[in-house]
Amino acid sequence: MSRPLIEVDPTRSVEEQREVLMNRWHPDIPAVVSVKPGDTFVVECLDWTGGQVRNDDSATDIRDIDLTPNHVLTGPIHIDGAQPGDLLIVDILDVGPHPKQNWGYTGIFAKQNGGGFLTDHFPEAHKAIWDFHGVYATSRHVPGVRIPAIPHPGIIGTAPSAALLNKWNARERKLISQDPNRVPPLALPPEPRNAIFGKLLPGTPEYERIAREGARTIPPRENGGNRDIKNLTRGARAFLPVHVPGAKLTVGDLHYTQGDGEITFCGAVEMAGWIELHVDIIKDGMNKHNIQHAMFIPSPIEPRFARYLVFEGYSVDEAGEQYYLDAHVAYRRACLEAVHYLMQFGYTGEEAYTILGAAPVEGHISAIVDIPNACCTLWVPTEIFEFDILPKKDGPHPMVQGGKIAHA
Amino acid sequence: MSRPLIEVDPTRSVEEQREVLMNRWHPDIPAVVSVKPGDTFVVECLDWTGGQVRNDDSATDIRDIDLTPNHVLTGPIHIDGAQPGDLLIVDILDVGPHPKQNWGYTGIFAKQNGGGFLTDHFPEAHKAIWDFHGVYATSRHVPGVRIPAIPHPGIIGTAPSAALLNKWNARERKLISQDPNRVPPLALPPEPRNAIFGKLLPGTPEYERIAREGARTIPPRENGGNRDIKNLTRGARAFLPVHVPGAKLTVGDLHYTQGDGEITFCGAVEMAGWIELHVDIIKDGMNKHNIQHAMFIPSPIEPRFARYLVFEGYSVDEAGEQYYLDAHVAYRRACLEAVHYLMQFGYTGEEAYTILGAAPVEGHISAIVDIPNACCTLWVPTEIFEFDILPKKDGPHPMVQGGKIAHA
């Protein structure tokens, strides 16, 4: 692996290294470096919070995370010759933990701070620390599991054009206006506090303008961005729409592993780390291939499992209310089924929820036209558990002490 | 394979063989046969419409399908000793086309008749006939694809208890009442017309009562039912909740293959056929394993692909409206991206839509907490195409004649 093109240090503050970092989407954030089509390079990234989470046994840091500086990303990187309408080919060649930090974390966000997918069931903050042992992670906070790595960037995206940015801000503001005081909020508008745009410093008119306009990095959008697709792992090839000259590629929010949906919000195994990329361009690729969104070819080197236990959910909520083909509700019910199932082995609800966020579970939309019920399925690979979780005719598995997994 | 326990004949009318058929969910539909835990047996099934679709080149039959008799299912089958609260273990041992009918069909439903997932884009009826060549299907109506079989029952379920049935009817009526005249409708209430309950014949008070109360078979629910999960293929093990004594297992709506979501509504490759089952019981399994829904272990014999092209959708609709973590909208956008992409090769929109319904594509919920955008991904296995569909730096693939696939 060559020397990083951009280096960061997780033991130092965001402020000290802000000139290679950014945390909003805007066409006018200046590029940190330039590369050419055909180049291979390594970029280092802080964890998405820029170091707000500690390797300890308390969840107060998760509870108190300040979301205004998030996500702390590395870039943008100017790709020579990229023009609006092109497709950027980004080969994700490798991803790993930062040499200075061989651990990661999964957080259940408190409902007061945005919550997660099951926030009505688990409204309090919770944290699990994961130790990395090569391609496996284990956690002193989640007994009985060993999770194989599927390292990937939660965020990889290009800069929006001014027009596209305006469209984003307009449609999201309209949504927010439906219920502006909701907890958690429906969406997050531009937020000048703690905005970072590399060498552009607060106090300058350009900084202040971008800070007022720049879109938050939480949602995925037509620039790619925070898609949290675990399958963008080493070996995958991503295709990203180009909206501004030079594309302005940005990357960060690295995950050691993650389940489909990243359901605890901070649900992946979050880490500081590095990513090796190769870039190329398909000229006029969006038009030539008739597409508006990012797309990708997955890697031949994903962890593969043969045996899953698959949970089902339909679009009827926990209170018995019927929804119309609502895959969100259906997936939540499938997740709740899995949480309850895992609790039979002695897991707490928070532990089970954490496993579903962090392990490479799969979430499938199995049926979406059988009115009024969508059917979503949650695929839990049985091999991540150190004991047999399959249903048994003869009760709890004898390998689990007293029918229950031992807690530390 | 042993002689079928229940036989049907796709060349005969539903009426002629109604005594082994049923098309509503109700606890009081009399069982057709009884089997014991540990038994293996074969059941034959008509296609879901009971023969309303012809092997020809016109879609008028799809357009005019009468949904009141659907789904035409086989059963119920009484399982000796099964009691409410048990989990029924159903091994799906094999599934195949009916010896008298070696073809199937995929229909795009007209919006007037219920529509499909992309009904606003494709409001007219459309049909493709598929010919079965062992484990592959091809269609004279969809050039350039050869689809490997993943045969499965669209519907496999148990009877609801009276209380559960009441709950279903109440919650679905409440939904319908939100917009009773919607086209397509939000849900389907009980429908006495064309109801079938085996030997129980119209005119009897018992028949009339069940016809008034019986739930339609379109949606999946807490009894399993029409989950349209392609992975319930031969080799899979399903676990089904038992709500009535004897479980009253029913099966039908057989598919030769299907994509996740079955997006054209009649989107699988629908067929008449047979299914071989083995049944067993986990006593008090729902309580023991803390679950309320069906679940399953997938088969080691599914078709496996190594290379996919994966399309992404976010929860912003085609008009630019922003939705809150709406996986339904996100998956629709991913499907539309794929339709548009495939059209570059000369496919019509209807053909591309048909491929996504019928081929074993996968639909994943990749991100569901990144407010306000859900991110869903549609995984299209590239190997089902007879030409290379991957994006190319140098334009359309040379193997496609003049850049376009040849239509018959």
Next chain:
Amino acid sequence: MSRPLIEVDPTRSVEEQREVLMNRWHPDIPAVVSVKPGDTFVVECLDWTGGQVRNDDSATDIRDIDLTPNHVLTGPIHIDGAQPGDLLIVDILDVGPHPKQNWGYTGIFAKQNGGGFLTDHFPEAHKAIWDFHGVYATSRHVPGVRIPAIPHPGIIGTAPSAALLNKWNARERKLISQDPNRVPPLALPPEPRNAIFGKLLPGTPEYERIAREGARTIPPRENGGNRDIKNLTRGARAFLPVHVPGAKLTVGDLHYTQGDGEITFCGAVEMAGWIELHVDIIKDGMNKHNIQHAMFIPSPIEPRFARYLVFEGYSVDEAGEQYYLDAHVAYRRACLEAVHYLMQFGYTGEEAYTILGAAPVEGHISAIVDIPNACCTLWVPTEIFEFDILPKKDGPHPMVQGGKIAHA
């Protein structure tokens, strides 16, 4: 599935249906039927012995198998337009057990009758009957395993030219002459007794000539033939060299499943059955693609396993004798390691040996240049066992009664 082009009946004798059967390789065996490139058709086959093995609990039938009529094959089939030098494309579309016989068998051949791979360790005849339950087989003679189907023809081949046949006979006679009285023999020369060539009947000069010259069907050769490659399963595409006009395709020796090597000799799960084929031609394909042997593209529908326990063998024999890069010895040692390992659970040696012959184990040549030891590995999928066979720090697995599997 269409009506078989060639039908056989396992409940009738070979003699009664010999006109569609053959059991030697020779260019002049008359074709039974003709098909065209592009045709799809079904052919039925007797089991390889033509019904010499019974569904009972005695191995006397295996011990006494008369090898002179074997393999009892179906064909040949003339492919219109095929010429020497072409490559025949044979798509194996589906394979299944004969409708009249839903069981199969695995035999350990007695050393006196040819033996198997471990014949010095297991010199006596042994038999296991397998019952088919859709895509799974179980055996009352081998407790604790359930094997997924990978149905395939042990034999599929074309007729040799006269020149090629002469070459075969010459080289095999030369080998036999090295040790003509060896038990088991080094090879089998032409054998007129019990030869079958369809409508050509004994007593005619043509029959007698072919019977004197025809090569035995035991070994695979440049016409494909008895390759016993389990991966030629439904969904695979085989390419076969054409040596005579019309190719003269022959098929038989159907297996429900098999392990790499088919080590007990009659080691697959042998069955009578049917096979659906599609044929096409690559003109001058042997020259165009520079090949002399058959080749194939495997199926996307093979059973897949994620977890194996892998045994290793090196080319030192059981007596401690060192061999030079001998993969045969190395694979035998790997098989013996696996047999011994499985015996810790209470299996007899014969049972363990039978499992390795019948289950879809894989045999890999892992290292073949590290003088003087070849290293071969035997991959046993752990999921075929109903209990956990992985090594444990804490002794035999608690799910096995008293540390041992229960025998019937």
Next chain:
Amino acid sequence: MSRPLIEVDPTRSVEEQREVLMNRWHPDIPAVVSVKPGDTFVVECLDWTGGQVRNDDSATDIRDIDLTPNHVLTGPIHIDGAQPGDLLIVDILDVGPHPKQNWGYTGIFAKQNGGGFLTDHFPEAHKAIWDFHGVYATSRHVPGVRIPAIPHPGIIGTAPSAALLNKWNARERKLISQDPNRVPPLALPPEPRNAIFGKLLPGTPEYERIAREGARTIPPRENGGNRDIKNLTRGARAFLPVHVPGAKLTVGDLHYTQGDGEITFCGAVEMAGWIELHVDIIKDGMNKHNIQHAMFIPSPIEPRFARYLVFEGYSVDEAGEQYYLDAHVAYRRACLEAVHYLMQFGYTGEEAYTILGAAPVEGHISAIVDIPNACCTLWVPTEIFEFDILPKKDGPHPMVQGGKIAHA
């Protein structure tokens, strides 16, 4: 990743760092470090030649490799508490190229210097340099391929007991005596020249004794050793027999990737690098599990391919000579078929041979009892090629320029 327990530097000479290196198997080589069961640690390794191969375009270095110092390995490592008869559990947690050397090489060994699997066909030395791009390798010497990583140690083993070592030396000397002057030799006896045993230095009686007795590291044996099993990649769990107190674990000969058989002898993509290990002990494991050889559980993170082109070989040699169930000959013929097939695209024979050595091809023993022919199959994953290599009805693939791949 923690700081390496043992560090080496590929830019320095073997002599400078010999105190952590070893290159013979012997019970009395002193341990470099001690670890405890449960420990995780990283070990660095030189490439197997200790730096004899340069990153240039000439094969003279391959031709002139001095084999006496090979393999240059790291260790031994003492495992506290390990006793003869135990099984050592070694989890291979991760493997990567050395930070100072982001490239590797594949060599075809000259026949005069030991040769490779096809040495009679390719008797001259040849070299290909591979550049690592994260999880993919490409070579300026082999156009048109991109190979995914399956990094692994060619060698991982424990020390033999004195008795076992004597057995090895006796059986190998006996083999050599059959043809002592053969080129290449049948086996390699102990060789005092260039022997390395860590801190034990030449001139001391202990060194001289071990140098006279120590077994060469080329072959795999009952201690594991040079098994060259590509599947011992990151994520795999190896079980190794313990023959001396402390086990004395040694590792090296790291490969970025390799094909089954490593057929060019120096056929893997050889590299200097690091390996992360976790060790544990099954007390009395050899007896408890009835095994004498190493075994392993493969990793869930191997590269997986769906499409292969599979070549077949039977045990008839290139001159037409018939061999008895000789898997070595059969695999060689399968490899030659593949070499010839690939040459149609414009590859030289040496390039094709290099691809089969370096890419993760699979070698299967498909049939081993069909006298007199073994059938071995070589599985070439089609996805490693940048163009379509599958047979075509209509001639060479249009994506290959003029029917031939372009050479630099």
